[in-house]
Amino acid sequence: MSVKTPIYLDYAATCPVDPRVVEVMLPCFTENYGNAASRTHVFGWRSEEAVEAARIEIARTINADPKEITFTSGATESNNLAIKGIAEYLAEKGRHIITVVTEHKAVLDACKHLERKGYDVTYLPVNTDGLVTAEQVAEAIRPDTILVSIMFANNETGVVQPIAELGKLCHERKVMFHTDAVQAFGKIPIDVQEMGIDLMSISAHKIYGPKGVGALYVRRRRPRVRLSPQVHGGGHERGNRSGTLNVPGIVGFGEAARIARESMKEESERIFGIREHLRKRFIAEIPHSIVNGTLESHLPGTLNISFAYVEGESLLMGLKDIAVSSGSACTSASLEPSYVLRAMGLNDELAHSSLRITIGRQTTLEEVDYVADRVKEQVERLREMSPLWEMVQDGIDLDSIQWTPH
Amino acid sequence: MAYSTKVIDHYENPRNVGSLDKSDDTVGTGIVGAPACGDVMKLQIRVEDGVIQDAKFKTYGCGSAIASSSLVTEWVKGMHIDEAVKIQNSQIAEELSLPPVKIHCSVLAEDAIKAAIKDYQDKHGGSAGENADDSSVAV
Numbered sequence: 305m306s307v308k309t310p311i312y313l314d315y316a317a318t319c320p321v322d323p324r325v326v327e328v329m330l331p332c333f334t335e336n337y338g339n340a341a342s343r344t345h346v347f348g349w350r351s352e353e354a355v356e357a358a359r360i361e362i363a364r365t366i367n368a369d370p371k372e373i374t375f376t377s378g379a380t381e382s383n384n385l386a387i388k389g390i391a392e393y394l395a396e397k398g399r400h401i402i403t404v405v406t407e408h409k410a411v412l413d414a415c416k417h418l419e420r421k422g423y424d425v426t427y428l429p430v431n432t433d434g435l436v437t438a439e440q441v442a443e444a445i446r447p448d449t450i451l452v453s454i455m456f457a458n459n460e461t462g463v464v465q466p467i468a469e470l471g472k473l474c475h476e477r478k479v480m481f482h483t484d485a486v487q488a489f490g491k492i493p494i495d496v497q498e499m500g501i502d503l504m505s506i507s508a509h510k511i512y513g514p515k516g517v518g519a520l521y522v523r524r525r526r527p528r529v530r531l532s533p534q535v536h537g538g539g540h541e542r543g544n545r546s547g548t549l550n551v552p553g554i555v556g557f558g559e560a561a562r563i564a565r566e567s568m569k570e571e572s573e574r575i576f577g578i579r580e581h582l583r584k585r586f587i588a589e590i591p592h593s594i595v596n597g598t599l600e601s602h603l604p605g606t607l608n609i610s611f612a613y614v615e616g617e618s619l620l621m622g623l624k625d626i627a628v629s630s631g632s633a634c635t636s637a638s639l640e641p642s643y644v645l646r647a648m649g650l651n652d653e654l655a656h657s658s659l660r661i662t663i664g665r666q667t668t669l670e671e672v673d674y675v676a677d678r679v680k681e682q683v684e685r686l687r688e689m690s691p692l693w694e695m696v697q698d699g700i701d702l703d704s705i706q707w708t709p710h
Numbered sequence: 711m712a713y714s715t716k717v718i719d720h721y722e723n724p725r726n727v728g729s730l731d732k733s734d735d736t737v738g739t740g741i742v743g744a745p746a747c748g749d750v751m752k753l754q755i756r757v758e759d760g761v762i763q764d765a766k767f768k769t770y771g772c773g774s775a776i777a778s779s780s781l782v783t784e785w786v787k788g789m790h791i792d793e794a795v796k797i798q799n800s801q802i803a804e805e806l807s808l809p810p811v812k813i814h815c816s817v818l819a820e821d822a823i824k825a826a827i828k829d830y831q832d833k834h835g836g837s838a839g840e841n842a843d844d845s846s847v848a849v
Contacts, residue, residue, distance in 0.1 A: 707744030
């Protein structure tokens with residue numbers, strides 16, 4: 305077979321920068337290098353103009369006003385700014401925050417930080433599909449609840465939460481609604497007006513833009529959202545986030561957003577087709593393959609799948625010319641497998657046996673066919689080596705065994 | 711993370727994969743670990759006159775766990791069980807250049823050989839060799 309290796313199928317981690325994005329960024333390094341905050345000369349004006357053009361592209365992608373876009377260093381900072389910024393600003397009003405156990409660490413750790421500061425955080429569970437419901441949130445809202453933070457699409461499973469329902473509920477109950485939309489932005493349609501989103505974290509490098517730049521959408525009307533800045537200084541970004549603007553990064557982000565918006569329909573259909581081809585081959589050709597997370601409400605390019613009785617890291621080792629990630633955590637000292645999969649009720653063995661494969665702009669059908677062949681070959685090889693597989697073939701129920709955890 | 715060439719070699723060409731008849735009197739079986747922890751090792755030995763004639767393993771776990779068990783089966787073949795029971799995890803870790811986060815794989819392999827020897831000894835009233843650590847799992 306003539307596919308070029310290594311094959312990259314980890315687009316949920318990061319993406320290559322689109323050559324069109326690189327092209328618009330380059331002059332910002334060597335020619336249009338002015339500080340966007342310099343008001344006294346043409347170098348500054350040009351940079352400011354370029355930043356504002358990017359802001360418009362990003363705003364348009366989510367049906368926002370450009371003034372509602374605050375540039376940051378990335379989604380981790382955006383999540384921190386949203387959660388800590390709201391918590392600090394509304395501390396007098398209340399100190400209760402609602403989030404979900406399957407959130408990204410940037411959200412969970414910001415919440416944990418606030419708990420140490422005396423805030424109260426409710427971590428809602430998800431069902432076996434990976435979903436949280438508006439009813440769960442409605443029941444958790446208290447008079448002192450100030451913020452609900454629930455991710456748009458999960459980074460490990462690709463499961464998409466019912467954002468419009470959650471936004472509507474939060475607006476009815478007059479609670480701020482933040483969503484970490486890093487995985488969803490540029491992949492599926494997002495309308496902050498229709499969905500009732502008050503704050504939203506997004507990132508450039510997940511949509512073929514550069515690393516080190518992201519944004520926080522902050523609603524200006526109905527309601528006007530105010531937050532306490534977490535980075536103080538020159539008062540950039542309407543005082544929400546000080547610091548000299550990363551002009552090349554922002555310009556690249558704007559171009560990446562434009563491309564994502566204009567090609568979204570066509571590209572997501574193509575990517576979905578490739579993912580489904582791969583998923584169907586796995587299910588048909590490898591027994592005991594289990595897809596994690598509901599496919600009913602899901603990103604087009606993400607596939608999280610467990611190959612029972614084969615440990616994920618050993619499988620990755622056998623796929624050395626293929627870049628994917630695993631829900632197993634044998635490399636970390638804790639040995640804890642994915643907390644996201646465990647929260648969905650997956651047993652530890654299946655969580656350890658999971659792979660996350662994400663399809664992107666460059667992926668071809670030939671590549672995923674090669675991947676399907678290799679995965680099948682390695683799963684079969686490793687199962688021949690697996691005592692668990694042998695026990696199951698012998699009709700032994702693994703749950704009936706008294707194991708010795710170590 | 712980068713694996714050592716020895717780990718990769720054992721992972722790609724594992725020695726002595728397979729099973730022996732565990733009901734056979736001359737066979738000792740050790741199963742250690744837990745699926746929940748991401749690794750389970752099954753190590754079996756066939757013993758004649760106190761000497762390990764054959765060794766087989768099956769491992770569910772990362773590459774280092776597979777390599778650790780593969781290496782141990784290689785080492786114990788031809789060894790007296792009184793010698794094999796003395797194998798230390800540090801020797802395995804050193805031979806495979808395991809990084810700190812993978813030391814538990816070598817511990818598991820040490821536990822597995824000790825458990826297999828103990829199972830064999832139990833079948834023979836604990837007569838041959840000294841008693842090993844109690845770390846086996848009854849299947």
